[in-house]
Amino acid sequence: MNLQSIPLDWYLIVAAVLFTIGVVGVVTRRNAIVVFMAIEMMLNSVNLVFVSFAQFLGDIAGQIFVLFVMAVAAGEAAIGLAIVLALFRNKRTVYVDEVNVLKW
Amino acid sequence: MSLQVALFFLFGIGAIATAIGTITRRNPVAAAVNLIAHFFMLAGLYLTLEAQLLAVLQILVYAGAIMVLVVFVIMLLNLGDDRALREQFTVRKVVGVVLAAMFMLQVGVLINAQPTGATSLAPTAASLGTAESIGQALFTQYLFPFEAISLLLLAALVGAIILAKRKVE
Numbered sequence: 106m107n108l109q110s111i112p113l114d115w116y117l118i119v120a121a122v123l124f125t126i127g128v129v130g131v132v133t134r135r136n137a138i139v140v141f142m143a144i145e146m147m148l149n150s151v152n153l154v155f156v157s158f159a160q161f162l163g164d165i166a167g168q169i170f171v172l173f174v175m176a177v178a179a180g181e182a183a184i185g186l187a188i189v190l191a192l193f194r195n196k197r198t199v200y201v202d203e204v205n206v207l208k209w
Numbered sequence: 210m211s212l213q214v215a216l217f218f219l220f221g222i223g224a225i226a227t228a229i230g231t232i233t234r235r236n237p238v239a240a241a242v243n244l245i246a247h248f249f250m251l252a253g254l255y256l257t258l259e260a261q262l263l264a265v266l267q268i269l270v271y272a273g274a275i276m277v278l279v280v281f282v283i284m285l286l287n288l289g290d291d292r293a294l295r296e297q298f299t300v301r302k303v304v305g306v307v308l309a310a311m312f313m314l315q316v317g318v319l320i321n322a323q324p325t326g327a328t329s330l331a332p333t334a335a336s337l338g339t340a341e342s343i344g345q346a347l348f349t350q351y352l353f354p355f356e357a358i359s360l361l362l363l364a365a366l367v368g369a370i371i372l373a374k375r376k377v378e
Contacts, residue, residue, distance in 0.1 A: 109211055109214075109329075110211065110213055110214065110328065110329040110330065111213060111214055111217045111257070112325075112327065112328045112329075113325045113327035113328075114320055114324055114325055115217070115221075116254070116258070117320055117325070118317070118320060119221045119224065119225070119254070121313060121316040121317065121320070122225055122313065123224060123225065123228050124316075125309050125310075125312055125313040125316075126225070126228040126229060126231075126232060127228070127232075128305075128308075128309045128312060129232060129305060129306055129309045130231065130232030132301075132302075132304075132305030132306075132308070132309065133232070133301070133302040133305045133306065134232060136237055138237050138279065138282065138283060138286075139231075139232065139237055139240050141279070142231055142240060142241065142244050142279065143231070143232055145244070145271070145275065146228055146231065146232075146244065146247065149247075149248070149251055149271070152251075152267075153251060153254060153255075156255055156258050156260050156263060157258055159260070159337065160258040160259060160260060160330050160331060160334040160337065160338070161325075161327040161329075161330060161331060161334075162327070162331060163331030163332070163333045163334060163337065165337055165342060165343065165346045166346075168260060168262075168263055168337065168338065168343055169343065169346055169347060169351050169354075171263055172263075172266070172343070172347065173354060173358055175266060175267075175270050175271070176358045176361070176362060177358070177361065178270075178271075178275065179270060179274060179275060179362070179365075180361055180362055180364075180365030181365075182274075182275045182278055182279070183278065183365050183366065183368075183369040184365055184368050184369055184372065186278055186279065186282045186369075187368070187369040187370075187372035187373040188372055189282060189286075190282060190285065190286075190372070190373050191372050191373065193286050194375075199286060
């Protein structure tokens with residue numbers, strides 16, 4: 106195999122694998138903080154797709170979008186962790202399957 | 210193999226390995242450390258794409274700000290070890306992994322069926338990733354979304370303070 110540069114598809118495959126690992130983390134883990142970290146991982150895999158398309162097509166829009174995703178992720182981190190703290194204060198647990206007050 | 214190819218494999222395999230580490234560690238702190246390493250690997254991948262500013266921002270914002278917040282919350286909750294070991298292997302996990310494998314298969318088939326055909330970076334790629342070109346686009350064409358995102362950050366700030374307050378009267 107003689108490669109001079111990496112084709113776009115390879116970046117997409119890496120991003121797809123990372124997204125899938127994030128999905129597995131969200132579905133299988135019970136600790137709310139780890140679920141939160143898996144969500145961050147999924148956001149980052151999408152960022153990778155944005156950057157690769159921006160750089161392969163020569164269009165700046167993809168990189169601007171990544172900046173916005175980062176800003177939203179920062180806001181999400183603040184809110185999400187505040188919710189985890191409030192949850193722990195009220196229920197003494199951070200395990201998502203032990204919280205079922207919304208389940209009728 | 211050129212340097213770009215070698216670095217792609219180094220950072221790509223590193224990113225996948227640390228991602229798996231993040232979701233398999235039982236101790237939340239170990240998972241957080243794996244995720245910090247994962248963000249550094251992604252910054253490396255951005256560098257192979259010649260997006261310098263985003264690589265730096267990735268480390269500053271994710272590894273620097275967000276992960277510090279996560280580690281801080283883990284410290285505040287101070288969960289005992291006996292509870293950390295309560296992750297168990299259940300039917301739900303098997304179903305989750307099978308569904309994720311099917312998702313991966315679908316994406317693989319899609320990429321395989323319609324290859325993008327792009328084999329090298331755009332000739333302008335290196336000049337696109339600089340702070341100058343991103344700043345220029347951000348403050349002209351994307352000025353309104355930029356201002357809107359500042360409003361969103363303000364709302365998140367207020368929301369986080371309200372949620373984390375001890376008593377809401």
